[in-house]
Amino acid sequence: MSAAPGSPTPTDPAPAAGLRELLPLLRPHRRSLLLAAGLSLVAAAAALAQPALVARVIEAVGAGEALLPAVLALVVVLAAAAALGAVQQYLLQRTAEGVVLSTRRTVADRLLRLPIAEYDRRRTGDLMSRVGADTTLLRATVTSGVVEIAGSVLLGVGALVAMALVDGWLLLVTVVAVSVGVAVVASVARGVRRLSRQAQEAVGVMTAAVERALSAVRTIRASGATAREVGVVGDSAGHAYAAGVRAARLEAMVAPAGAIAVQGAFLAVLGLGGYRVASGSIAVADLVAFILYLFLLVMPLGQAIGAWTQLQTGLGALARIQEVLALEPEDDARPERGAAAAVVPAAPPAGTPLLELDDVTFAYPDGTEVLRGVSLSVPAGGRVALVGPSGAGKSTVLALVEGFYPLTGGAIRWAGTDVRDLPRAALRARLGYVEQEAPVLAGSLRDNLLLAAPEATDPELWAVLADVGLTEVVQRSPRGLDVPVGDDGVLLSGGERQRLAIARSLLARPAVLLLDEPTASLDARNEGLLRRTLAAAAADRALLVVAHRLSTVLDSDEIVVLDAGRVVARGTHDELVETSPLYRELAAAQWLVP
Structure with a gap:
């Protein structure tokens, strides 16, 4: 079945994603994250102990006491912090x-289970970018961002408490300077997520353009349209x-704002701290410890700002991922109408109706009608053909039988x-479906044959190929x-791809074989071979065949003529030649009637 009229329209922008949407992705890894958070706490404690140990070394020097215990303790804490940091990373x-x-x-998994209609309205390249580029952004921005923000907050709070114990006035100056920088950064970061999402949308459009060009590169080259x-x-x-x-x-504005806040806080602490040391309000060792605590506050603050920016970028990508995950997949196990699924009945005796279409109508979501009250019956072991001009709705019938689209x-x-x-x-x-384009998957001939019958043996493969x-x-190989067979079966001819698709379907032994233009790419010799194959296949299965080449279906039990989505005639070849002007016109154009 062809896609809806016109090219696929761009999808609406993805809705914003937040931490609520992020948590389900992190939940399966909560043990590792909790362990990392625990290591972050220990590392923060080790970092907070370092300024106090440095102050102790300075005091020991001033008092003429032994330095070895204080220096040894400082070295141990430094080594432990480094080791814990490596393990945490x-x-x-x-x-x-x-x-x-x-x-x-x-x-x-969700992309491969979407209803067929979703593929009609979306571009393949954009869907591919959701799996590739968008998920890649989660690597550093989501997991590291969340934990680094949490660890930085803990270290910053500890540094603030320690600074308050050293000197309250210096802490006040620090908080004022840093708060101004944080306010500026917060106002800038609000727009990062939106712009990041727009950037990812643009990457998706670019990927779709590349996929479009590569999928038709031979046609483009032959048409002189490469440039x-x-x-x-x-x-x-x-x-x-x-x-x-x-x-x-926008992201570039974050670092300067943070740097100005850090430099302002450092200069203010140096100026006020020098004054308070000179006035005897605090000791030199306390000022050194305070400055080290200031660095312990500033470093995690910078990390938290960077992690927050990364997190906004990741949430922008996550919004596009969530857009796909929010789509309802096609449920293979449950029926459309929500009733308890029944067991598929076995094929009835030969001649009894197996597949029936009863007054079937179908229209695209935009209201374009394709089928109008189509009724036909395919008996078990019978052969029914659908013929008619292009656009009559023949391929649509097969797609509806496969359940690719809901009936109107x-x-x-x-x-x-x-x-x-x-x-x-x-x-x-129980259905074997051979599409008109006869798609072939990249890989080997064996891979393609085993697609619908993975348990088939080599003798069975050779038999169906014959x-x-x-x-x-x-x-020949x-x-x-x-x-x-190459990408999209490029190493095979069009006729070989068509025959491979038919062999793949026959190997699964379906009760009904749906064939869409099975001889469109075959020469006269291979068409005759395939006609004999289909005749043999019809002995133990039903066939519903769409054909433009009427010679393929002359011996069908019934030929149904479609025109503009309606059944306009039905009967055998001889009957239709006498009773249907449209069929007679089609047959005459192919030299099947005088």
Whole structure:
């Protein structure tokens, strides 16, 4: 089934994400995060002990006491703080990789389970960027940001308490200077998340442009459109650059604001502290300790500001991830209408209706009608063909049978049971679907054959390849069944890709085989071979075939003629030649009637 008319429209901007949306991603790693937080507490305590130990060394020098105990204690604390910091960083990095891994798996799982209609309205490249670029931003910004902010707050609070114990006036000057810087940083950081999200949206558009060009690179090259497509990709890259620069410009204001606050606090403490030492209000050792505590306050404050900025960037990416996770997946196990899923009935005896369409209507969300009251029946072991001009809705019928789209009206029944009351996955296991484009997955011939029948043996693979005339493809390579087919099957001809798709479907032994233009890419010799294969396949399964090439379906039990979404005629070839002007016109154009 083709996509909705027109190119996919851009999706709406992702809603903002906050810590509430972040917590579910962190919850599976809470033990590692708690351990890292515990190490952060110990490291903070070790850091807070250092100024007091330095002051003790100074006092020991002034009093002429032994220095070894104080120096040894200082060295031990320094070494312990360094070791704890290294362990904490490793633990955080490992946890961050775990968060990225689990998020990528979750996003990829959701992307592959979305309803088909979602792929019609979204660009593949943009969806790919959600798994790649967006999740990568979570590595340093989410996990490290949260823990570093928490650790920095704890260390800063401890430093403030210690500074208050040393001298209250110096603390007051410090708090005033630092508060001004923090206020400026907070006002700037509010816009970082929004601009970061815009930058990620621009990267998604650029990725989609690259994916679009690469997927049709041969057509682009043959059409002499390479320079134009390079321009399109370049323009999208330029938009991504501009969005990134806007975010960087705002982020660049954070560091100077913090630096001014730090320098102002340091100069104020030096000036007032020197005065208070000269007046005898505090000792030199206390001033040195206070300045060291000031550094312990300023360093984590700078780290917290940087971590907060990173966190805003990560939350911008998380918003795009959450947009995908908020989409409802297609539920393979439950029926559409919410009733308890019934067991898919077995195929009835030959000649009995197996697959039925009863007054089926379908329209796109924009109201464009595709099918209007289509009714037909495919008996077990029977062959039914759908023919008609392009755009009549033939491929849409097959897509609706597969359950790719919800019906607008009417019903589709399997052995008398409405398919909406049956589990999708179990029903699809009884259907073999060969698309018109005959997509081939990158990998080997064996990989493609085993897609729907992973337990098939090599003799079974060889047999089905012989049925569709692909044996020579295997034999011309020393790698046999493991011969590579290239990206999108580029190493195969169009006819070989078509036959491979049919072989893949036959291998799964479906009860109904849905074929969309199965001979569109075949020459006369291979068309004859495939017709014999389909005739043999029809002996123990039903066939519903869409065909433009009428020679493929001349011997069908029934041929249904569609035009503008309606059934305008039905019957055998001979009957339709006599009764249907449209069918006669189609047959005459292919030299099947005088």
